[in-house]
Amino acid sequence: MINPELFARIARRVESFRNAMIDMQVKLCALPAIAPSSGGEGEGKKAEFLFTHLSQNGFHDVQMIKAPDLDAPDGFRPNILARYKGKSQARTIWVMTHMDIVPPGEVSLWRGNPYKAWIEKGRVHGRGVEDNQQDMVASLFAVKAFQAEGLLPACDIGIALVADEETGSRKGIDYVLKQTDAFRKNDLIIVPDAGNETGTLIEVAEKSLLWLKIKTMGRQAHGSTPEKGINSFKAASFLITELEKLYTIFNAGDPLFDPPISTFEPTKKEANVPNINTIPGEDIFYMDNRILPCYRVPEVQKKMREIADAIEKSHGVKITFEEEQNAPAAPPTPAEAAVVLALKHAILDVYGKEARPAGIGGGTVAALFRRNGFEAACWSKLDETAHQPNEYCIIDNMVGDAKVYAHVFLQE
Ligand SMILES: [Zn+2]
Numbered sequence: 001m002i003n004p005e006l007f008a009r010i011a012r013r014v015e016s017f018r019n020a021m022i023d024m025q026v027k028l029c030a031l032p033a034i035a036p037s038s039g040g041e042g043e044g045k046k047a048e049f050l051f052t053h054l055s056q057n058g059f060h061d062v063q064m065i066k067a068p069d070l071d072a073p074d075g076f077r078p079n080i081l082a083r084y085k086g087k088s089q090a091r092t093i094w095v096m097t098h099m100d101i102v103p104p105g106e107v108s109l110w111r112g113n114p115y116k117a118w119i120e121k122g123r124v125h126g127r128g129v130e131d132n133q134q135d136m137v138a139s140l141f142a143v144k145a146f147q148a149e150g151l152l153p154a155c156d157i158g159i160a161l162v163a164d165e166e167t168g169s170r171k172g173i174d175y176v177l178k179q180t181d182a183f184r185k186n187d188l189i190i191v192p193d194a195g196n197e198t199g200t201l202i203e204v205a206e207k208s209l210l211w212l213k214i215k216t217m218g219r220q221a222h223g224s225t226p227e228k229g230i231n232s233f234k235a236a237s238f239l240i241t242e243l244e245k246l247y248t249i250f251n252a253g254d255p256l257f258d259p260p261i262s263t264f265e266p267t268k269k270e271a272n273v274p275n276i277n278t279i280p281g282e283d284i285f286y287m288d289n290r291i292l293p294c295y296r297v298p299e300v301q302k303k304m305r306e307i308a309d310a311i312e313k314s315h316g317v318k319i320t321f322e323e324e325q326n327a328p329a330a331p332p333t334p335a336e337a338a339v340v341l342a343l344k345h346a347i348l349d350v351y352g353k354e355a356r357p358a359g360i361g362g363g364t365v366a367a368l369f370r371r372n373g374f375e376a377a378c379w380s381k382l383d384e385t386a387h388q389p390n391e392y393c394i395i396d397n398m399v400g401d402a403k404v405y406a407h408v409f410l411q412e
Contacts, residue, residue, distance in 0.1 A: 001345065002411050006151065010406045011350075013145040018399055021137050022124060024053075025393065028133050029117040029126040033100045035167045036071035043099040043163045047078035050099070050161055053140065054082040058147045059159065065179055067163065067171035077163035077171040081182050084143050086153040086409070093188040093342075093408060094158040097136035098165030098172065098365070101128035102387050109389035123392040131386030134393040135192030135401055136161065142405035153409040158182070165193070165365055173368050183374055188339040190408070191366040192380035192401065199351050199381030199400070202343050205256055205332030205359035206367060208297050210289040211324040212304075214239070218317045220273075220281030232283040233272055235315035240266050240285070242307045249303055254292050256335065257359040262291045262300075286324065290361045293329040327363050330370035337375040346407035350400055351381065 031049055034040020047064065054062045059082040066076035078099075083092065104114040104127050112118045117126030139159060146153050164172035176182075183189065194203045216236040221229025246264040253260045267288045272280035291300055301321070308319040333340065335357040347355040357377070369376035381397045 002349075002407065007349070007407060007410055009149055010145050010151065010410060011403045013148050014141060014399060014402045014406055017141045017144065017402070018395065021141050021398055021402070022119065022395060024137050024140070025124045025126070025129055025133055025398075026117040028137070029115055029128060032115050032127065033163075034103055035100055035164060036069065037167055038103055040103070042069065042072035042074070043078050044072065044074050046099050047080060047161070047163075051080055054080065054159065057140070057144055059084050059143075065176050067175040069171050079163050079172060079176045080159075080161040081176070081180065082159045084146070084153065084157040084159070086155040086157060088155040090155060091184065091186045091188065092156040092158040093153075093190070094160055094183065095135070095139035095190045095192065095405060096160035096162060096173065097132040097139065097192060098162050099136075100163055100166050100172075101131070102166050105387075105389060111390055114391075122395050124395060125390055125392045127391055129393040130382055130391055132165070132193055134382065134398045135380050138398050138402035139192075139405050142402045142409060145402075145406050146409065154412045157409055158187070169365055169368060173365060177368060177372050183369070185373060187374065188342060188408070189366075189369055189374055189376035190339060190343065190405070191364070191369070191376055191378045193366075194360065194364050194378040195380035195382050197381070197383055198353060199347055199379075199397075200353050200355045201379070202340055202355050202357045203360050203364060203366070203378035204335060204337070204340060204357045205293060206329050206363050207257065207262070207290040207292055207359065207361050208295075208329040209325060209327040209362055210291060210297055210300065211326075212287045212289070213322040213324050214285055214287060215320045215322070216283040216317050217319075218281050218283075218315070221279040223277035223279060226279050229279040229281065230316050231279050232317055233280045235311055235317040236283040236285060238315065239308060239311045239319065242311060243287070243304065245307065246300065246303065250291070250295050250300060252292055252294050254294065254359065256332075256357065257292065257361075262289070262295065264289045291329070293332055297326060297328050330363075330367035332359065333366075333370060333375045333377055337377070339375055339377045342408045342411055343377060343379050343404070345411065346404045349407055350403045355379075
C-alpha cells in the first residue's frame with residue numbers, strides 16, 4: 001500500500017520545511033481574518049496570500065468561490081479550491097481547513113501581540129495558529145514535499161480553504177457545496193478541525209443536539225397561602241425528576257461515543273421571584289440534550305411532551321417547550337470508511353499510535369459534508385487551545401501532521 005523508502009524521502013523533505021512552515025504561520029497571523037459579524041474585515045487579505053501561494057506552488061485549477069456578503073469590504077467572502085495532480089484522477093484526497101479566526105478576546109490576557117506570532121518552547125503562539133492554521137500549513141507543505149521530490153501522489157490532492165467556519169459556515173463550505181460539484185462521493189475528505197493531544201481521535205460521528213427552554217406556568221400567591229396559587233417551581237421540579245426517565249427510555253449505547261449514551265440534562269435556571277414569601281407563578285429552566293444518531297429528535301420530543309402532559313394534569317400547570325437549538329446529527333461516516341483507514345495507517349506510521357474512530361457530543365463542520373452524502377473525517381493532533389488567549393500550535397504537531405497527510409497522499 002505504501003513504499004517505505006519513498007515515504008522516508010517525503011518525510012525527510014517535510015522535516016526540511018520546518019522553518020518555512022513557522023514562517024508561513026507568522027505571515028498568516030499578520031493577516032487576521034475575523035468575520036465582519038465579529039467586527040473584522042473577513043478573509044480577503046489572507047485569501048489573497050494563500051491564492052498566490054497555491055498558484056506559485058504547482059497547484060492547478062486554483063479557483064476562488066465568492067460567497068456574497070455585503071458586510072465584508074469586498075462584498076464577498078472568499079473560498080478557495082485547488083488541485084494538485086496525482087497518478088490517478090479516479091478520486092481526490094481533500095484536506096479542508098478554514099481561514100477565519102475568532103477575535104483575540106481580552107487582550108491583557110495575552111503575553112504578546114496575537115497578530116505577531118512568537119515562538120516559545122517549541123510552540124508558535126498567536127491567534128489562529130492552532131485553529132486552523134496548524135493543519136492548513138501542514139497540508140500545504142505536505143504537497144510541497146511531493147513537488148520538491150519530483151514525486152507524484154497516488155491520486156489527485158484537493159486543498160479547500162474556506163471562510164466563515166467560526167460563525168456558521170453559511171458563507172463558507174455550505175456555500176461551496178451548493179455552488180460546485182468539485183467533491184465526489186468516493187473522494188477522501190479530511191477536516192483537521194478537531195482531535196486530541198495524542199493524535200489518536202478520528203471523529204466520524206456526532207450526537208444530535210437539542211437545547212430547550214422549558215416554561216412552567218402556575219399561579220402566583222402569598223407564601224402563607226399556597227392553596228390560593230399553583231407553585232410553578234415545585235411543578236417544574238417534579239417535571240425535572242420525571243424527565244430523568246428519558247435515560248431509561250432512550251437507553252441505547254454506542255461505544256463509538258464517550259459517554260456512550262444519550263444525555264438529557266437540566267442546566268440553566270432563570271431566577272423566579274425575588275423574595276422568599278411568594279409562591280412563584282412562572283418557572284423557566286433549560287435542558288441540554290445530546291442524542292445518539294440511532295434516535296430521531298422528534299421521537300424524544302414526543303416523549304418529553306407526554307411527560308409534561310402528565311405533570312400539567314397532576315399539578316394544574318401549563319408547560320411549554322421552546323427550541324433554543326435543534327441540530328439533528330448528520331449520518332455518521334462509517335468506522336471502516338476509506339478516509340478513516342487511510343488516516344489510521346498514516347497515524348500509525350508517523351506517530352506510532354493506534355488511532356480510533358469516535359463520535360463526539362456536538363456538531364463539527366464535517367457534518368455539512370456528511371449531510372450531503374460525503375464521507376468526511378475530522379482529525380488533527382492538537383492541544384485544543386483554540387479560541388483561548390496565547391493560543392499555540394506545537395511545531396512538532398504541525399510537522400508531524402504534514403507527514404501524516406504526505407503518507408495519505410502516497411497510499412496507493
Ligand atoms: Zn476551527
